[in-house]
Amino acid sequence: MKKTGKPVLIITTVPNYEAGKKIAHVLVEEHLVACVNIIGQVDSVYSWKDEICEDKEYILFMKTISAKQSKVFKRIKQLHSYEVPELVMIEIKEIGEDYFNWMKKWINGK
Template identity: 45%
Template sequence: METNYLMIFCTVPDTKSAESIASALVSEQLAACCNIIQNVRSVYSWKNEICDDTELLLVIKTTVDAYDNLEAKITELHPYEVPEILAIPIYRGSKDYLNWVDSNVNIG
């Protein structure tokens, strides 16, 4: 099943990073919307150590066509050496909402 829409998950270490990335993605029309969810607990392995951190989660709505530019922008602005950038296909959703996403994402 093909889709034109994606939901991107991206964790960040602090509010400043979350706001900076979200603002850039929306203002550059790489994303229609970015939700910032606070107090996400992440347990993960990094450089042979188990880490347990509180992060923020960006939930980003965009189109498949904008993904490459969106990933490049997140990578440019993100403070992590290896940022979490996961794209989840959106197969169904409100037609009005998805039309709104289309009208607010423009890759030029």
């Protein structure tokens, strides 16, 4: 029996467009996510090793189901160049029924 779970949005940032495309393609090809939006370029300000840093980054919005969250996080960590990649999951409160059915069909390999 295939897991479904609730629709979720997973967010991470990457240092460049090519890194984002690589992660996006792997996650979609492995049926871990249904869709990835690569958004950029954005300015990020953050603390790292006791310093305030500024970088240009790209944001990845990944649509999947809650049942896949741990696998998506694990796979991103394997593919990511950052020592500590941003990994955030947001539950989607409302979603179009047709879109969610399409997501589940792809993620569950049907």
